[in-house]
Amino acid sequence: MTVKNKVIVITGASSGIGEASAKLLAKHGAKVVLGARREARLAEIVTDIEATGGTAAYQVTDVTKQADVTALVKLAQTKFGGLDVIFNNAGIMPSSPISALHTDEWDAMVDINLKGVLHGVAAVMPIFTAQKHGQIITTSSVAGIKSFAGAGVYGATKFAVRNLMEVIRMESAQEGTNIQTASLYPAAINTELLHTITDTKTKQGMDAFYKQVGISPSAVANVVNFAIDQPEDVNVNEFTIYPTKQA
Numbered sequence: 001m002t003v004k005n006k007v008i009v010i011t012g013a014s015s016g017i018g019e020a021s022a023k024l025l026a027k028h029g030a031k032v033v034l035g036a037r038r039e040a041r042l043a044e045i046v047t048d049i050e051a052t053g054g055t056a057a058y059q060v061t062d063v064t065k066q067a068d069v070t071a072l073v074k075l076a077q078t079k080f081g082g083l084d085v086i087f088n089n090a091g092i093m094p095s096s097p098i099s100a101l102h103t104d105e106w107d108a109m110v111d112i113n114l115k116g117v118l119h120g121v122a123a124v125m126p127i128f129t130a131q132k133h134g135q136i137i138t139t140s141s142v143a144g145i146k147s148f149a150g151a152g153v154y155g156a157t158k159f160a161v162r163n164l165m166e167v168i169r170m171e172s173a174q175e176g177t178n179i180q181t182a183s184l185y186p187a188a189i190n191t192e193l194l195h196t197i198t199d200t201k202t203k204q205g206m207d208a209f210y211k212q213v214g215i216s217p218s219a220v221a222n223v224v225n226f227a228i229d230q231p232e233d234v235n236v237n238e239f240t241i242y243p244t245k246q247a
Contacts, residue, residue: 004029012090014041016191020221026054033076035061063116088120088138096199113157135180190214213245
């Protein structure tokens, strides 16, 4: 499989989709470099990966800081001799009605969900352009392809990510740099995203909905593995991942 021996940086790797993807990719022979803000969780995940024969490293990373993401990418190059993939997965979802005016949460979503992705792109673009190969995978959301009441700002950041990834794909094709992109649109996946919702009514509704239909982050990890496992001349660039029970 082409996953084997690839060097893969993953942000938002301390739980959920990031953790599940790191473990699955390492199982298939990738060298994974994990970034997130919680060092204890990162260390635990790396220990788990190494205990099953995998190869992994970590660095505490705040994706709102360009220097942190650049340092994470540099770690991958230094420790494993190169870089093949970045999975921009860090994100938060403090959903609420626009009229509630949780403007501090709006700022946080823009900083993490959008600017955090841009920081990942900026960190890898010179490398991928110079070597004329590489892959950028980013977690958008089903809210990045459909509009949902209560998720206006969250959805806006995810729509933006969708556009960004498609433009990178197009420009790379025009420039001959062979950069593959993939956008993920997860629906109700049981992760810590729900913990970031502070609006009481919104959280009650989301908790009940996810309890009814939510599925494991491993569903998304399988898609990430599939995208990376493609030949370099194939770009599988958009994936919507729904629970079968979700209407």
